[in-house]
Amino acid sequence: MNDQKVTKNVKEIKVDLDKCIGCRACEIACSAFHSRPRFGATNPARSRIRVVIDELNDVYVPIRAGDYTPAECTGRHKYTINGKEYNECSFCGVSCPSRDYFKEPDSGLPLKCDMCEEDPTLSEPWCVQVCRCDCLTYVEREELVEAEDEPRGEMELGLESLMNKYGVEKVLDAVARVSSKR
């Protein structure tokens, strides 16, 4: 543990639901940017942003792909905002068995938004760039955070789950044992 503060670059995409016109250009651009070769194909089914549209209830909600889950939620909220009802799923970016979003159509593998970080020269992520009516806007800001709040790598996450399961002592013993055999 340390109590050092570090600055972290926080990237946000703000969504103004009232401004969405349902054009799906964000889906098209995202799928193009992530296709191999880059811009090789456009296909909304492969996009990491999807616009949840229910025309009759005036639901237009762009959501970005987040984590994967093997099981859908058992119970879900229904939100009423300004007299309009939304399902919880309409705000949820999880690649989830309850729906088609955020899965590669061929393999079914989950898709995840990476904020277009593959191309560091981009001033803004692609979905934001093409959203001309400013439903999506991009904000980057510096935030002072505890050093430990830095995103942890895969190894740390794995170790942590092992410690949760077996306790710190046992994990350390195991590490000593295994490494002595090498």
Place this chain on the structure above:
Amino acid sequence: MRYAETGFNLEIDLSRGSIERVETDPRLTPLHLGGQGTAAKILWDRVPPELDPFSPDNLLIFSTGLLHGTPVPGANRTAVNTFSPQTNFYSHSLFGGFFGPELKHAGYDKIIIRGKSSDLVYLWIHDDKVEIRDATHLRGKGAIETGALIKEELKEPEAQVAAIGLAGENRVYMSTIEHSNSSASRGVGVIMGDKKLKAIAVRGTKDINVARPAELFEICDRQYREIYDNPNCGCVFRHEDDESWHINNFAWGNARERRKGMWTQEREAEWAATTRKYTVRWTSCYNCPKDCHISIAYPGRQRYQLKCYSKLTYSMAAYEELDFNYSILGLTQEYGLDGFTTPQLLAFAVELYEAGILTDQDMPGFPATTAERFFWLVEKIARREGIGDVLANGVYWAARQIGKGAEEFDHNTMKKFEQVPLKLSMVNFPYFLMYATGEKMNITQIEGSYPQVPIADREEREEFVAGWEAAPERFKRWFLDWEPREHQSIEASVNIADWNETMHYIDDTIGTCAFLSSFRGQFGGRPPYHIYNLPQFVSCATGMELDDSDLWKIAARNRNLIRALNIRRGLRRSDEKPPEDHWKKRDPEMEQKMLDAYYEFKGWNSEGIPTRKTLEALSLEYVADDFEQRGILPEGEGTPLQEAVQRAGNR
């Protein structure tokens, strides 16, 4: 590898319940591109001219555009083609939204429907899985409501649905096919209803290959931004409260009169408040930044989306305030009734009643106010009940069935089809030609590249021409010399008609929206798509190397093939005239000269029939052969022998 197109059509026979995925002939793409063009070829090959449009063998074809499913912005117009029972000619309709690109991603360029189901069904296309499903539980359901119900029962919120309403089920001639924020009008819903096909739902997740993807994406990204910034494209009235253009220029009632002084500031404020009250959101079509449609919530009605001038058509036909239009549209869109022709039909019926031609006997319980009468008539027509059964055949046929002088009230049809309610003073020759010779039955599908009126100020005019990238040089010259209240020369008129329609013929093959292209040059002269930049989009997507003249030639080929479809069904020069009273001041002699010149320019004979020479130059020899076999063209016409004989005869 095939680029931009999937290379497969879906063939559905509703009589036999069969479904086939059929590979298409790749040689047709360079000849016709796709969309309406390749659909015309299928209609030519497979629907003989004697065939009754209500025959099970009539085809109903849904065509994606060649550029659907590519990143080309605004490429989302699905073409629907068949033969119309109203005109007995080729029927052409377009609808936007999301259907075409979805179908393409499902792996199909077209859906070709033949046969008739014994009871109401719908089609469910999910990539390779295609089913014909029972739709009897959807009978009588609204067209938009049907879409929602189907998505729910399939648990496929992402499916795109095109459906007919009650009017289509009952084979009302002016019935539409409704999808999302768009409708297919001009006589295609009636055939879908005749085939007992309630809806088509489609979901597609496959990739579409394009030839030069990175280059294409780059020009499309630029184009998308340009479209957003360009004030001269999309529906320019969509955020406007000032309706004076339509209110002052279009005719009210049964296309009867223009009402000067009707549009005042007070009315504008009132109507604006009405619109605010019901507006929920502006929406666009697939991959287009122009939000041309307004989602409307009218109390007690199904939510619907408003498009272009149907905002006013019912109010103007009924001499009513705007609220009436919002109310009746909520009903008629669910019934699936065309918002352009239906109001005229209703106004026509009201006129017949007032003239004593239709009586209380024909119309028991006919209400007293025009607004109530319109609602009364809509219910009868959508159900084909009583007088509604007659009116459901459109103004032309209803007038003849009713008789007793009703024919006199049919003053705004052409080729048996209701026209835009425009009554103008002085004949305009390019417009005369477009009305008379168009195969698409509605002027909005023909006009659009050359301005409707000259610019009075010389300097402004020069400025306009200087930045007019969309126009071939000759049009710049003609426009520069065009003074107010002057006619355009024969040569200019013929060329203007030709250019205007050519741009539509291009859009209708590649699937780009006319609001970004063929329809949008006439106001402001800065359409995002035009003859000089379209080739690059098509080339990058398809890999075909072509330029503006190639594109023009393909459009001419499609134009002639579609002409041939109608010629084979009996269309002749005598049919080619605009509504009698479209212009107050006509010039019959000059009009006929214009028509002669236009036919000659097109390479058609004096009856408006494409000659063998013309057809051969467009690789349409098979049309010429067919014409000769049927005696439509004299045999051997245009051959050296025949020309020698003619020369000898002239001596």
